Amino acid sequence: MTAITQPLAPSRLRTAWHGIASVFRRAPLSAFWGIVAALIVAMAVAAPAIAPYPPLKADFRAMQKPPSEKHWFGTDQVGRDTLSRVIHGSRTSLTVAFGAVLFGTTVGALWGLACGYFGGRFDMASQRAIEFLQSFPDLILAMAIAMALGGGLATVIVAIAITRIPFGGRVIRSVVLSLKEMQYVEAARGIGAGHARLMFRHILPQCVAPYLILATTHLGVAIVIEASLGFLGVGIPPPEPTWGNMLSDALNAGLVPPWWLVLFPGVAITLTVLAFNLLGDGIRDLLDPRLRGSV
Protein backbone atom coordinates (compact mmCIF):
# COMPACT_ATOMS: atom_id res chain seq x y z
CA MET A 1 0.00 0.00 0.00
CA THR A 2 2.62 2.49 1.07
CA ALA A 3 4.61 1.60 -1.98
CA ILE A 4 1.78 2.97 -4.08
CA THR A 5 0.79 6.01 -2.09
CA GLN A 6 4.27 7.32 -1.35
CA PRO A 7 5.38 8.10 -4.87
CA LEU A 8 1.98 9.65 -5.50
CA ALA A 9 2.40 12.47 -2.99
CA PRO A 10 5.53 14.09 -4.45
CA SER A 11 4.25 13.67 -7.97
CA ARG A 12 1.06 15.52 -7.12
CA LEU A 13 3.14 18.24 -5.53
CA ARG A 14 5.26 18.31 -8.64
CA THR A 15 2.17 18.72 -10.84
CA ALA A 16 1.00 21.65 -8.76
CA TRP A 17 4.48 23.13 -8.95
CA HIS A 18 4.55 22.60 -12.70
CA GLY A 19 1.19 24.32 -12.98
CA ILE A 20 2.41 27.36 -11.09
CA ALA A 21 5.71 27.41 -12.99
CA SER A 22 3.91 27.25 -16.32
CA VAL A 23 1.68 30.18 -15.35
CA PHE A 24 4.85 32.14 -14.57
CA ARG A 25 6.36 31.21 -17.92
CA ARG A 26 3.26 31.93 -19.98
CA ALA A 27 2.06 35.06 -18.22
CA PRO A 28 4.89 36.49 -16.11
CA LEU A 29 3.17 39.87 -15.77
CA SER A 30 -0.09 38.44 -14.41
CA ALA A 31 1.86 36.15 -12.10
CA PHE A 32 3.86 39.09 -10.76
CA TRP A 33 0.74 41.16 -10.10
CA GLY A 34 -0.91 38.08 -8.60
CA ILE A 35 1.92 38.02 -6.07
CA VAL A 36 1.46 41.75 -5.38
CA ALA A 37 -2.26 41.15 -4.82
CA ALA A 38 -1.47 38.24 -2.48
CA LEU A 39 0.95 40.47 -0.53
CA ILE A 40 -1.72 43.17 -0.17
CA VAL A 41 -4.19 40.59 1.12
CA ALA A 42 -1.53 39.31 3.54
CA MET A 43 -0.92 42.90 4.69
CA ALA A 44 -4.62 43.35 5.38
CA VAL A 45 -4.86 40.09 7.34
CA ALA A 46 -1.75 40.78 9.42
CA ALA A 47 -2.34 44.55 9.78
CA PRO A 48 -2.09 44.75 13.60
CA ALA A 49 1.16 42.78 13.56
CA ILE A 50 2.81 44.80 10.77
CA ALA A 51 1.68 48.34 11.60
CA PRO A 52 4.34 50.11 13.70
CA TYR A 53 1.75 52.10 15.72
CA PRO A 54 -1.93 51.62 16.62
CA PRO A 55 -3.88 53.39 13.83
CA LEU A 56 -6.03 55.47 16.20
CA LYS A 57 -3.32 56.51 18.67
CA ALA A 58 -2.88 60.28 18.63
CA ASP A 59 0.53 61.73 19.50
CA PHE A 60 0.36 65.41 20.29
CA ARG A 61 4.14 65.78 20.26
CA ALA A 62 4.26 64.73 16.58
CA MET A 63 1.38 66.46 14.83
CA GLN A 64 1.42 66.83 11.05
CA LYS A 65 5.09 65.86 10.75
CA PRO A 66 6.58 65.02 7.34
CA PRO A 67 8.00 61.52 6.77
CA SER A 68 10.90 60.77 9.09
CA GLU A 69 12.77 57.78 10.48
CA LYS A 70 10.20 57.37 13.24
CA HIS A 71 7.16 57.85 11.01
CA TRP A 72 8.00 56.67 7.48
CA PHE A 73 4.84 58.13 5.94
CA GLY A 74 4.59 61.11 8.33
CA THR A 75 1.75 61.87 10.72
CA ASP A 76 -1.64 63.55 10.41
CA GLN A 77 -3.21 66.55 12.17
CA VAL A 78 -3.50 64.77 15.51
CA GLY A 79 -0.24 62.86 15.23
CA ARG A 80 -1.53 59.50 14.05
CA ASP A 81 1.00 57.48 12.07
CA THR A 82 0.08 57.53 8.35
CA LEU A 83 1.87 54.26 7.54
CA SER A 84 -0.12 52.40 10.21
CA ARG A 85 -3.35 53.97 8.97
CA VAL A 86 -2.60 53.03 5.36
CA ILE A 87 -1.88 49.44 6.44
CA HIS A 88 -5.09 49.25 8.47
CA GLY A 89 -6.98 50.95 5.64
CA SER A 90 -6.29 47.93 3.44
CA ARG A 91 -8.50 45.88 5.76
CA THR A 92 -11.66 47.91 5.16
CA SER A 93 -10.86 48.36 1.51
CA LEU A 94 -10.47 44.63 0.86
CA THR A 95 -13.32 43.57 3.15
CA VAL A 96 -15.68 45.89 1.30
CA ALA A 97 -14.37 44.94 -2.14
CA PHE A 98 -14.53 41.18 -1.58
CA GLY A 99 -17.82 41.37 0.29
CA ALA A 100 -19.52 43.59 -2.28
CA VAL A 101 -18.27 41.68 -5.31
CA LEU A 102 -19.08 38.28 -3.81
CA PHE A 103 -22.54 39.40 -2.74
CA GLY A 104 -23.38 41.44 -5.84
CA THR A 105 -22.01 39.03 -8.42
CA THR A 106 -23.60 36.02 -6.72
CA VAL A 107 -27.04 37.62 -6.51
CA GLY A 108 -26.65 38.82 -10.11
CA ALA A 109 -25.50 35.39 -11.30
CA LEU A 110 -28.39 33.54 -9.63
CA TRP A 111 -30.82 36.06 -11.01
CA GLY A 112 -29.28 35.70 -14.46
CA LEU A 113 -29.47 31.90 -14.14
CA ALA A 114 -33.18 32.10 -13.36
CA CYS A 115 -33.79 34.61 -16.19
CA GLY A 116 -31.93 32.60 -18.77
CA TYR A 117 -33.45 29.30 -17.67
CA PHE A 118 -37.10 30.27 -17.31
CA GLY A 119 -37.25 33.05 -19.92
CA GLY A 120 -40.72 34.38 -20.69
CA ARG A 121 -42.41 37.11 -18.71
CA PHE A 122 -40.16 36.75 -15.67
CA ASP A 123 -37.15 37.34 -17.91
CA MET A 124 -38.79 40.36 -19.59
CA ALA A 125 -39.58 42.02 -16.26
CA SER A 126 -36.12 41.23 -14.92
CA GLN A 127 -34.39 42.72 -17.94
CA ARG A 128 -36.34 45.96 -17.44
CA ALA A 129 -35.39 46.06 -13.76
CA ILE A 130 -31.74 45.49 -14.65
CA GLU A 131 -31.97 48.26 -17.23
CA PHE A 132 -33.28 50.63 -14.57
CA LEU A 133 -30.41 49.69 -12.28
CA GLN A 134 -27.91 50.30 -15.07
CA SER A 135 -29.39 53.71 -15.83
CA PHE A 136 -27.59 55.07 -12.78
CA PRO A 137 -23.92 55.94 -12.95
CA ASP A 138 -22.60 53.38 -10.46
CA LEU A 139 -21.01 55.74 -7.93
CA ILE A 140 -24.18 57.89 -7.84
CA LEU A 141 -26.33 54.83 -7.08
CA ALA A 142 -23.88 53.66 -4.42
CA MET A 143 -23.86 57.15 -2.85
CA ALA A 144 -27.66 57.28 -2.72
CA ILE A 145 -28.00 53.83 -1.16
CA ALA A 146 -25.16 54.34 1.33
CA MET A 147 -26.67 57.67 2.37
CA ALA A 148 -30.18 56.24 2.69
CA LEU A 149 -28.99 53.31 4.78
CA GLY A 150 -26.83 55.57 6.92
CA GLY A 151 -23.14 54.67 6.63
CA GLY A 152 -21.04 51.91 8.13
CA LEU A 153 -19.33 48.78 6.84
CA ALA A 154 -22.43 46.69 6.06
CA THR A 155 -24.26 49.49 4.24
CA VAL A 156 -21.23 50.31 2.08
CA ILE A 157 -20.95 46.63 1.12
CA VAL A 158 -24.66 46.47 0.24
CA ALA A 159 -24.52 49.76 -1.67
CA ILE A 160 -21.60 48.65 -3.84
CA ALA A 161 -23.01 45.13 -4.23
CA ILE A 162 -26.26 46.46 -5.70
CA THR A 163 -24.31 48.34 -8.38
CA ARG A 164 -22.61 45.04 -9.34
CA ILE A 165 -25.83 43.02 -9.75
CA PRO A 166 -26.63 44.00 -13.39
CA PHE A 167 -23.24 42.82 -14.65
CA GLY A 168 -23.60 39.35 -13.13
CA GLY A 169 -27.20 39.16 -14.31
CA ARG A 170 -26.44 40.06 -17.91
CA VAL A 171 -23.39 37.88 -18.42
CA ILE A 172 -24.67 34.72 -16.71
CA ARG A 173 -28.04 35.05 -18.43
CA SER A 174 -26.43 35.00 -21.87
CA VAL A 175 -24.24 32.05 -20.89
CA VAL A 176 -27.30 30.14 -19.64
CA LEU A 177 -29.29 30.97 -22.78
CA SER A 178 -26.73 29.16 -24.93
CA LEU A 179 -26.18 26.31 -22.43
CA LYS A 180 -29.89 25.61 -22.22
CA GLU A 181 -29.94 24.51 -25.87
CA MET A 182 -27.03 22.11 -25.49
CA GLN A 183 -27.63 18.43 -26.09
CA TYR A 184 -26.45 17.25 -22.69
CA VAL A 185 -29.04 19.48 -21.03
CA GLU A 186 -31.70 18.18 -23.35
CA ALA A 187 -30.58 14.64 -22.57
CA ALA A 188 -30.86 15.30 -18.84
CA ARG A 189 -34.33 16.74 -19.36
CA GLY A 190 -35.21 13.66 -21.40
CA ILE A 191 -34.25 11.39 -18.51
CA GLY A 192 -36.70 13.38 -16.42
CA ALA A 193 -34.54 15.77 -14.40
CA GLY A 194 -36.52 18.57 -12.71
CA HIS A 195 -35.91 22.29 -12.97
CA ALA A 196 -33.79 22.48 -9.84
CA ARG A 197 -31.60 19.57 -10.90
CA LEU A 198 -31.15 20.96 -14.41
CA MET A 199 -30.32 24.44 -13.16
CA PHE A 200 -27.98 23.62 -10.33
CA ARG A 201 -26.53 20.27 -11.36
CA HIS A 202 -26.15 20.66 -15.10
CA ILE A 203 -26.09 24.36 -15.99
CA LEU A 204 -24.60 26.07 -12.92
CA PRO A 205 -21.19 24.31 -13.05
CA GLN A 206 -20.64 25.70 -16.55
CA CYS A 207 -21.17 29.22 -15.19
CA VAL A 208 -18.26 29.02 -12.75
CA ALA A 209 -15.60 30.28 -15.17
CA PRO A 210 -17.53 33.38 -16.32
CA TYR A 211 -18.49 34.01 -12.68
CA LEU A 212 -14.85 33.99 -11.57
CA ILE A 213 -13.83 36.25 -14.46
CA LEU A 214 -16.62 38.69 -13.61
CA ALA A 215 -15.83 38.71 -9.91
CA THR A 216 -12.12 39.39 -10.33
CA THR A 217 -12.60 42.10 -12.94
CA HIS A 218 -15.02 43.93 -10.64
CA LEU A 219 -12.76 43.88 -7.56
CA GLY A 220 -10.82 46.92 -8.79
CA VAL A 221 -14.00 48.89 -9.52
CA ALA A 222 -15.34 48.06 -6.07
CA ILE A 223 -12.15 49.34 -4.43
CA VAL A 224 -12.36 52.65 -6.32
CA ILE A 225 -16.05 53.09 -5.44
CA GLU A 226 -15.32 52.36 -1.78
CA ALA A 227 -12.52 54.93 -1.78
CA SER A 228 -14.78 57.49 -3.51
CA LEU A 229 -17.55 56.92 -0.96
CA GLY A 230 -15.04 57.40 1.85
CA PHE A 231 -13.75 60.55 0.16
CA LEU A 232 -17.30 61.93 -0.12
CA GLY A 233 -18.09 61.17 3.52
CA VAL A 234 -20.68 58.43 2.97
CA GLY A 235 -18.32 55.51 3.46
CA ILE A 236 -17.08 54.04 6.69
CA PRO A 237 -16.98 57.01 9.08
CA PRO A 238 -13.78 58.20 10.81
CA PRO A 239 -11.87 57.56 13.03
CA GLU A 240 -11.76 54.05 11.47
CA PRO A 241 -9.07 54.55 8.80
CA THR A 242 -9.97 53.89 5.16
CA TRP A 243 -7.99 55.17 2.19
CA GLY A 244 -10.94 57.26 1.08
CA ASN A 245 -11.65 58.98 4.37
CA MET A 246 -7.90 59.58 4.90
CA LEU A 247 -7.85 61.55 1.62
CA SER A 248 -10.98 63.38 2.74
CA ASP A 249 -9.33 64.23 6.08
CA ALA A 250 -6.25 65.49 4.24
CA LEU A 251 -8.42 67.89 2.27
CA ASN A 252 -10.05 69.11 5.46
CA ALA A 253 -6.66 69.64 7.12
CA GLY A 254 -6.31 73.13 5.72
CA LEU A 255 -6.00 75.19 2.57
CA VAL A 256 -2.76 73.41 1.67
CA PRO A 257 -3.02 69.70 2.50
CA PRO A 258 0.32 68.15 3.57
CA TRP A 259 1.64 66.17 0.60
CA TRP A 260 2.31 62.95 2.53
CA LEU A 261 -1.30 62.74 3.64
CA VAL A 262 -2.39 62.96 -0.01
CA LEU A 263 0.29 60.84 -1.64
CA PHE A 264 0.38 57.60 0.36
CA PRO A 265 -3.31 56.60 0.60
CA GLY A 266 -3.67 57.30 -3.13
CA VAL A 267 -0.65 55.19 -4.00
CA ALA A 268 -2.16 52.40 -1.90
CA ILE A 269 -5.46 52.59 -3.83
CA THR A 270 -3.70 52.70 -7.21
CA LEU A 271 -1.38 49.76 -6.49
CA THR A 272 -4.22 47.63 -5.14
CA VAL A 273 -6.53 48.35 -8.07
CA LEU A 274 -3.69 47.80 -10.54
CA ALA A 275 -2.83 44.46 -8.94
CA PHE A 276 -6.42 43.20 -8.94
CA ASN A 277 -7.11 44.45 -12.48
CA LEU A 278 -4.06 42.72 -13.92
CA LEU A 279 -4.72 39.59 -11.89
CA GLY A 280 -8.25 39.65 -13.29
CA ASP A 281 -6.89 39.93 -16.84
CA GLY A 282 -4.63 36.96 -16.13
CA ILE A 283 -7.47 34.85 -14.72
CA ARG A 284 -9.61 35.71 -17.74
CA ASP A 285 -6.85 34.63 -20.13
CA LEU A 286 -6.38 31.42 -18.15
CA LEU A 287 -10.06 30.47 -17.95
CA ASP A 288 -11.27 31.77 -21.28
CA PRO A 289 -8.73 31.02 -24.02
CA ARG A 290 -11.05 32.50 -26.67
CA LEU A 291 -10.50 35.98 -25.26
CA ARG A 292 -6.74 35.60 -24.97
CA GLY A 293 -4.88 38.57 -26.42
CA SER A 294 -8.02 40.30 -27.60
CA VAL A 295 -7.73 43.32 -25.36
Add this chain to the structure above:
Amino acid sequence: MYSYIARRLAFGALTVIGVSIMVFVIMRILPGDPLVAIFGMEGFTKLTEAQRAAYMRDLGLSDPLWVQYLAWAKSIVQGDWGHSFFRAESVADMLMRRGPITAEIALLSVIISWLVGIPVAIVSALKPNTAADSAARFLSILFLAVPGFWVGMLIVLGLLFWFGYRAPLTGSSLFADPMANFELVIGPAVVLGLGQAAYIARMGRSALLEVIREDYVRTARAKGLNGRLVIAWHALPNALLPVITLSGVLMGLVLAGSVPVERAFATPGLGFAMYIAVSERDIFVMQNLVFLYAAVFVALNIAIDVTIAFLDPRIRLR
Protein backbone atom coordinates in the same frame (compact mmCIF):
# COMPACT_ATOMS: atom_id res chain seq x y z
CA MET B 1 -35.09 55.62 -39.09
CA TYR B 2 -37.95 57.60 -37.56
CA SER B 3 -39.61 54.48 -36.23
CA TYR B 4 -36.27 53.52 -34.65
CA ILE B 5 -35.98 56.92 -32.97
CA ALA B 6 -39.59 56.76 -31.80
CA ARG B 7 -39.08 53.29 -30.35
CA ARG B 8 -35.88 54.34 -28.61
CA LEU B 9 -37.59 57.44 -27.14
CA ALA B 10 -40.54 55.38 -25.88
CA PHE B 11 -38.17 52.96 -24.18
CA GLY B 12 -36.27 55.92 -22.76
CA ALA B 13 -39.42 57.42 -21.27
CA LEU B 14 -40.27 54.07 -19.69
CA THR B 15 -36.76 53.84 -18.28
CA VAL B 16 -36.93 57.34 -16.80
CA ILE B 17 -40.21 56.44 -15.06
CA GLY B 18 -38.66 53.22 -13.74
CA VAL B 19 -35.62 55.17 -12.58
CA SER B 20 -37.81 57.72 -10.76
CA ILE B 21 -39.59 54.91 -8.89
CA MET B 22 -36.23 53.41 -7.98
CA VAL B 23 -34.93 56.77 -6.72
CA PHE B 24 -38.08 57.21 -4.67
CA VAL B 25 -37.73 53.75 -3.14
CA ILE B 26 -34.06 54.34 -2.29
CA MET B 27 -34.41 57.83 -0.83
CA ARG B 28 -37.79 57.64 0.86
CA ILE B 29 -38.40 54.01 1.80
CA LEU B 30 -34.95 52.57 2.50
CA PRO B 31 -34.05 54.99 5.31
CA GLY B 32 -37.02 53.78 7.35
CA ASP B 33 -37.89 57.05 9.01
CA PRO B 34 -36.98 60.04 6.79
CA LEU B 35 -36.65 62.21 9.88
CA VAL B 36 -33.83 59.95 11.05
CA ALA B 37 -32.17 60.52 7.70
CA ILE B 38 -32.54 64.28 8.05
CA PHE B 39 -31.71 64.80 11.72
CA GLY B 40 -29.55 61.77 12.35
CA MET B 41 -30.37 59.27 15.10
CA GLU B 42 -29.27 61.63 17.86
CA GLY B 43 -31.26 64.61 16.65
CA PHE B 44 -34.26 62.40 16.04
CA THR B 45 -34.44 61.17 19.63
CA LYS B 46 -34.35 64.77 20.87
CA LEU B 47 -37.51 65.70 18.95
CA THR B 48 -40.83 65.49 20.79
CA GLU B 49 -43.76 63.49 19.38
CA ALA B 50 -45.58 66.69 18.41
CA GLN B 51 -42.53 68.09 16.63
CA ARG B 52 -42.10 64.87 14.72
CA ALA B 53 -45.73 64.89 13.61
CA ALA B 54 -45.46 68.57 12.59
CA TYR B 55 -42.33 67.96 10.51
CA MET B 56 -43.89 64.92 8.88
CA ARG B 57 -46.98 66.94 7.95
CA ASP B 58 -45.04 69.97 6.69
CA LEU B 59 -42.81 67.82 4.51
CA GLY B 60 -45.78 65.86 3.18
CA LEU B 61 -44.34 62.69 4.62
CA SER B 62 -47.47 61.50 6.39
CA ASP B 63 -49.37 60.92 3.13
CA PRO B 64 -49.55 57.42 1.65
CA LEU B 65 -46.38 56.59 -0.30
CA TRP B 66 -48.03 56.57 -3.72
CA VAL B 67 -49.47 60.04 -3.08
CA GLN B 68 -46.01 61.22 -2.10
CA TYR B 69 -44.54 59.69 -5.23
CA LEU B 70 -47.12 61.31 -7.51
CA ALA B 71 -46.65 64.67 -5.81
CA TRP B 72 -42.91 64.40 -6.34
CA ALA B 73 -43.28 63.34 -9.97
CA LYS B 74 -45.68 66.22 -10.59
CA SER B 75 -43.34 68.80 -9.11
CA ILE B 76 -40.43 67.43 -11.18
CA VAL B 77 -42.47 67.69 -14.37
CA GLN B 78 -43.55 71.23 -13.48
CA GLY B 79 -39.92 72.24 -12.96
CA ASP B 80 -40.34 72.80 -9.23
CA TRP B 81 -37.26 71.03 -7.95
CA GLY B 82 -37.84 72.00 -4.35
CA HIS B 83 -35.66 73.61 -1.73
CA SER B 84 -32.64 72.48 0.14
CA PHE B 85 -33.46 71.70 3.73
CA PHE B 86 -30.54 73.82 4.87
CA ARG B 87 -30.14 76.55 2.26
CA ALA B 88 -32.26 79.38 0.94
CA GLU B 89 -31.40 78.78 -2.73
CA SER B 90 -33.94 76.67 -4.59
CA VAL B 91 -32.68 73.57 -6.37
CA ALA B 92 -33.80 74.99 -9.71
CA ASP B 93 -31.64 78.10 -9.20
CA MET B 94 -28.76 75.91 -8.09
CA LEU B 95 -29.09 73.86 -11.29
CA MET B 96 -29.03 77.02 -13.39
CA ARG B 97 -25.94 78.30 -11.62
CA ARG B 98 -23.94 75.10 -11.22
CA GLY B 99 -25.24 72.92 -14.05
CA PRO B 100 -23.42 74.70 -16.89
CA ILE B 101 -20.04 74.27 -15.19
CA THR B 102 -20.45 70.51 -14.87
CA ALA B 103 -21.84 70.27 -18.41
CA GLU B 104 -18.78 72.12 -19.71
CA ILE B 105 -16.49 69.81 -17.77
CA ALA B 106 -18.25 66.76 -19.21
CA LEU B 107 -18.14 68.00 -22.79
CA LEU B 108 -14.53 69.14 -22.57
CA SER B 109 -13.52 65.82 -21.00
CA VAL B 110 -15.09 63.87 -23.88
CA ILE B 111 -13.21 66.03 -26.39
CA ILE B 112 -9.95 65.49 -24.50
CA SER B 113 -10.56 61.75 -24.31
CA TRP B 114 -10.97 61.53 -28.10
CA LEU B 115 -8.00 63.79 -28.83
CA VAL B 116 -5.79 61.62 -26.62
CA GLY B 117 -7.37 58.18 -26.96
CA ILE B 118 -7.81 57.90 -30.75
CA PRO B 119 -4.22 58.81 -31.80
CA VAL B 120 -2.88 56.44 -29.13
CA ALA B 121 -5.18 53.69 -30.43
CA ILE B 122 -4.01 54.26 -34.03
CA VAL B 123 -0.33 54.13 -33.10
CA SER B 124 -0.94 51.00 -30.99
CA ALA B 125 -2.92 49.21 -33.68
CA LEU B 126 -0.64 50.04 -36.60
CA LYS B 127 2.49 48.95 -34.80
CA PRO B 128 1.26 46.20 -32.45
CA ASN B 129 3.73 44.74 -29.98
CA THR B 130 6.32 47.47 -30.42
CA ALA B 131 7.74 49.74 -27.74
CA ALA B 132 5.19 52.47 -28.55
CA ASP B 133 2.33 49.98 -28.29
CA SER B 134 3.61 48.62 -24.98
CA ALA B 135 4.00 52.11 -23.57
CA ALA B 136 0.48 53.04 -24.67
CA ARG B 137 -0.98 49.87 -23.17
CA PHE B 138 0.91 50.34 -19.93
CA LEU B 139 -0.33 53.93 -19.61
CA SER B 140 -3.93 52.92 -20.30
CA ILE B 141 -3.75 50.13 -17.72
CA LEU B 142 -2.31 52.63 -15.24
CA PHE B 143 -5.02 55.21 -15.93
CA LEU B 144 -7.72 52.57 -15.53
CA ALA B 145 -6.44 51.99 -12.01
CA VAL B 146 -5.74 55.51 -10.73
CA PRO B 147 -8.74 57.12 -9.01
CA GLY B 148 -9.47 60.42 -10.78
CA PHE B 149 -10.13 62.40 -7.63
CA TRP B 150 -6.70 61.52 -6.29
CA VAL B 151 -5.02 62.66 -9.52
CA GLY B 152 -7.05 65.85 -9.10
CA MET B 153 -5.75 66.33 -5.56
CA LEU B 154 -2.17 65.77 -6.76
CA ILE B 155 -2.60 68.33 -9.55
CA VAL B 156 -4.03 70.93 -7.18
CA LEU B 157 -1.26 70.25 -4.69
CA GLY B 158 1.48 70.30 -7.34
CA LEU B 159 0.32 73.59 -8.85
CA LEU B 160 0.11 75.14 -5.41
CA PHE B 161 3.47 73.76 -4.33
CA TRP B 162 5.55 74.70 -7.36
CA PHE B 163 3.70 77.64 -8.89
CA GLY B 164 1.66 79.00 -6.02
CA TYR B 165 -1.34 78.75 -8.34
CA ARG B 166 -4.86 77.96 -7.34
CA ALA B 167 -7.90 77.89 -9.63
CA PRO B 168 -10.55 80.46 -8.73
CA LEU B 169 -13.02 79.16 -6.16
CA THR B 170 -16.01 81.18 -7.25
CA GLY B 171 -18.16 80.32 -10.21
CA SER B 172 -17.86 82.33 -13.39
CA SER B 173 -19.81 81.80 -16.56
CA LEU B 174 -18.37 81.01 -19.95
CA PHE B 175 -19.76 84.23 -21.45
CA ALA B 176 -19.06 86.75 -18.70
CA ASP B 177 -15.45 85.76 -18.05
CA PRO B 178 -14.21 83.03 -20.41
CA MET B 179 -10.68 82.88 -19.01
CA ALA B 180 -11.69 82.43 -15.38
CA ASN B 181 -14.27 79.90 -16.49
CA PHE B 182 -11.62 77.97 -18.41
CA GLU B 183 -9.33 77.88 -15.37
CA LEU B 184 -12.24 76.48 -13.42
CA VAL B 185 -13.17 73.62 -15.73
CA ILE B 186 -9.87 72.59 -17.33
CA GLY B 187 -8.52 70.67 -14.30
CA PRO B 188 -11.53 68.36 -13.77
CA ALA B 189 -11.91 68.00 -17.55
CA VAL B 190 -8.32 66.81 -17.98
CA VAL B 191 -8.60 64.31 -15.12
CA LEU B 192 -11.93 62.89 -16.33
CA GLY B 193 -10.78 63.04 -19.96
CA LEU B 194 -7.63 61.01 -19.34
CA GLY B 195 -9.65 58.46 -17.39
CA GLN B 196 -11.91 57.96 -20.42
CA ALA B 197 -9.00 58.11 -22.86
CA ALA B 198 -7.59 54.95 -21.27
CA TYR B 199 -10.78 53.02 -22.13
CA ILE B 200 -10.99 54.58 -25.59
CA ALA B 201 -7.38 53.75 -26.45
CA ARG B 202 -7.95 50.14 -25.40
CA MET B 203 -11.21 49.72 -27.28
CA GLY B 204 -10.00 51.71 -30.30
CA ARG B 205 -6.90 49.56 -30.61
CA SER B 206 -8.79 46.26 -30.68
CA ALA B 207 -11.49 47.68 -33.00
CA LEU B 208 -8.87 48.93 -35.46
CA LEU B 209 -6.93 45.67 -35.34
CA GLU B 210 -10.13 43.87 -36.29
CA VAL B 211 -11.11 46.26 -39.08
CA ILE B 212 -7.64 46.27 -40.63
CA ARG B 213 -7.99 42.54 -41.32
CA GLU B 214 -11.20 43.03 -43.32
CA ASP B 215 -11.31 42.32 -47.05
CA TYR B 216 -12.35 45.80 -48.07
CA VAL B 217 -9.29 47.30 -46.40
CA ARG B 218 -7.08 44.84 -48.25
CA THR B 219 -8.85 45.81 -51.50
CA ALA B 220 -8.19 49.48 -50.83
CA ARG B 221 -4.52 48.68 -50.29
CA ALA B 222 -4.40 46.45 -53.37
CA LYS B 223 -5.69 49.16 -55.64
CA GLY B 224 -2.65 51.15 -54.63
CA LEU B 225 -4.11 53.59 -52.12
CA ASN B 226 -1.66 55.32 -49.82
CA GLY B 227 -1.40 53.48 -46.48
CA ARG B 228 -2.38 56.52 -44.41
CA LEU B 229 -5.40 57.21 -46.58
CA VAL B 230 -6.56 53.62 -46.17
CA ILE B 231 -6.49 53.99 -42.41
CA ALA B 232 -7.99 57.47 -42.25
CA TRP B 233 -10.60 57.01 -44.97
CA HIS B 234 -11.53 53.33 -44.90
CA ALA B 235 -10.55 51.72 -41.62
CA LEU B 236 -11.06 54.46 -39.05
CA PRO B 237 -14.75 55.27 -39.67
CA ASN B 238 -15.78 51.67 -39.06
CA ALA B 239 -13.46 51.28 -36.09
CA LEU B 240 -14.94 54.42 -34.51
CA LEU B 241 -18.48 53.00 -34.24
CA PRO B 242 -17.80 50.89 -31.13
CA VAL B 243 -15.77 53.79 -29.73
CA ILE B 244 -18.79 56.11 -30.01
CA THR B 245 -20.91 53.56 -28.16
CA LEU B 246 -18.20 53.28 -25.52
CA SER B 247 -18.16 57.06 -25.14
CA GLY B 248 -21.85 56.88 -24.26
CA VAL B 249 -21.23 54.23 -21.62
CA LEU B 250 -18.33 56.28 -20.28
CA MET B 251 -20.67 59.24 -19.72
CA GLY B 252 -21.65 57.35 -16.57
CA LEU B 253 -18.03 57.48 -15.51
CA VAL B 254 -17.94 61.24 -16.18
CA LEU B 255 -21.22 62.02 -14.39
CA ALA B 256 -20.31 59.91 -11.36
CA GLY B 257 -16.63 60.83 -11.43
CA SER B 258 -17.42 64.53 -11.49
CA VAL B 259 -18.66 64.34 -7.88
CA PRO B 260 -15.37 63.37 -6.16
CA VAL B 261 -13.26 65.15 -8.82
CA GLU B 262 -15.13 68.42 -8.32
CA ARG B 263 -14.61 68.05 -4.61
CA ALA B 264 -10.87 67.51 -5.15
CA PHE B 265 -10.65 70.70 -7.25
CA ALA B 266 -13.27 72.57 -5.17
CA THR B 267 -15.07 73.32 -8.46
CA PRO B 268 -18.42 75.04 -7.88
CA GLY B 269 -20.33 72.64 -10.15
CA LEU B 270 -23.23 70.27 -9.73
CA GLY B 271 -20.98 67.44 -8.55
CA PHE B 272 -19.82 69.57 -5.65
CA ALA B 273 -23.46 70.34 -4.84
CA MET B 274 -24.12 66.62 -4.67
CA TYR B 275 -21.17 66.20 -2.32
CA ILE B 276 -22.61 68.93 -0.09
CA ALA B 277 -26.07 67.32 -0.21
CA VAL B 278 -24.61 63.95 0.78
CA SER B 279 -22.50 65.32 3.60
CA GLU B 280 -25.42 67.36 4.98
CA ARG B 281 -27.79 64.40 4.58
CA ASP B 282 -30.09 66.64 2.57
CA ILE B 283 -32.32 63.85 1.24
CA PHE B 284 -34.68 66.03 -0.81
CA VAL B 285 -31.90 67.70 -2.79
CA MET B 286 -30.13 64.36 -3.10
CA GLN B 287 -33.27 62.67 -4.38
CA ASN B 288 -33.68 65.26 -7.14
CA LEU B 289 -30.01 65.32 -8.06
CA VAL B 290 -29.77 61.52 -8.26
CA PHE B 291 -32.84 61.46 -10.47
CA LEU B 292 -31.41 64.23 -12.66
CA TYR B 293 -28.08 62.44 -13.11
CA ALA B 294 -29.81 59.18 -14.04
CA ALA B 295 -32.21 60.93 -16.44
CA VAL B 296 -29.32 62.77 -18.12
CA PHE B 297 -27.43 59.48 -18.42
CA VAL B 298 -30.46 57.82 -20.06
CA ALA B 299 -30.96 60.77 -22.44
CA LEU B 300 -27.29 60.79 -23.44
CA ASN B 301 -27.36 57.09 -24.21
CA ILE B 302 -30.46 57.53 -26.38
CA ALA B 303 -28.64 60.31 -28.23
CA ILE B 304 -25.65 58.00 -28.75
CA ASP B 305 -27.88 55.15 -29.99
CA VAL B 306 -29.58 57.44 -32.47
CA THR B 307 -26.21 58.76 -33.65
CA ILE B 308 -24.97 55.21 -34.19
CA ALA B 309 -28.14 54.30 -36.08
CA PHE B 310 -27.64 57.37 -38.22
CA LEU B 311 -24.04 56.42 -38.99
CA ASP B 312 -24.55 52.68 -39.40
CA PRO B 313 -27.33 51.56 -41.79
CA ARG B 314 -27.02 47.97 -40.55
CA ILE B 315 -28.58 49.04 -37.23
CA ARG B 316 -31.02 51.52 -38.72
CA LEU B 317 -32.58 48.96 -41.07
CA ARG B 318 -32.94 46.20 -38.54
